[in-house]
Amino acid sequence: MPTFVVDSRAEAEHVLAGEIADLLRARPEAVLGLATGNSPIGVYRDLCALHAAGEVSFARATTFNLDEYLGLQDGDPRTFRRWMQTHLFDHVQPRSTNLPECHAPLASADAVAVRYEQALQAAGGIDLQVLGIGLNGHIGFNEPGSTRTSRTRVVELDQRTRKHAVRVFGDLAQVPTQAITMGVASILDARRLRVLAFGAEKAEIVRRTLFDPISAECPATFLRGHHDVKLYLDAAAAELIEDSALPS
Ligand code: GLP
Secondary structure, eight states: OOEEEESSHHHHHHHHHHHHHHHHHHOTTOEEEEOOSTTTHHHHHHHHHHHHTTSOOOTTOEEEESEEESSOOTTOTTSHHHHHIIIIIHHHOOSEEEOOOTTOOGGGHHHHHHHHHHHHHHTTOOSEEEEEOOTTSOBTTBOTTOOTTOOSEEEEOOHHHHHHTHHHHSSGGGSOSEEEEOOHHHHHTSSEEEEEEOSGGGHHHHHHHHHSOSSTTSGGGGGGGOSSEEEEEETTTTTTSOGGGOOO
């Protein structure tokens, strides 16, 4: 997987925001795949700045997010929908934004997931997908055990993922146990994948993503099979990788 170690995360954020802006200029109706979390937040900040400067328009763009918690009410500040509104959508106003429904009654959540996958296909697939990597190797909420052929579906959240989310939810009992996520195959269908990992906390999972056997034990390893993927790391996230071993 082509891997770029940058001097600061700001450099990677600037490069990726620029690539997304170029894509939107070349293809205003582009379909963007988006992630939440710490990894992409600076890319969205840069896109908001480019938009405010009149350098990019989202007026014809469509977005699909990777995932959403299940069991929260619409408008709950802890939903990924609200996070996206705050950090990107309210500022750049894409034509159409899509996230799985967080309040889907559990009985109909499977149908919500199937409809989301169908909507993704109907939109023509994703031109460029932004991704972070979870500490356990998840992409979206494809937790360890998720197969290469998995599609959008209801998933049980891993304990490690739930513990990580305590910083948002306050206490473990409040963290949802389920989510809807795009599948691994749905993600790998994107025409470009751009993956971000920053900070020492990500060093071990970055090493595994690049060098572990490709398997469902670490779903991020599946990214290595993609024809147009780039991984951006800062020095701290790359600290367990020998320079000479860096894939190019
Ligand atoms: C989260 C999300 C993913 C995200 C990943 C990494 O739980 N479900 O979409 O990419 O974990 O998050 P972060 O960038 O905050 O480290």
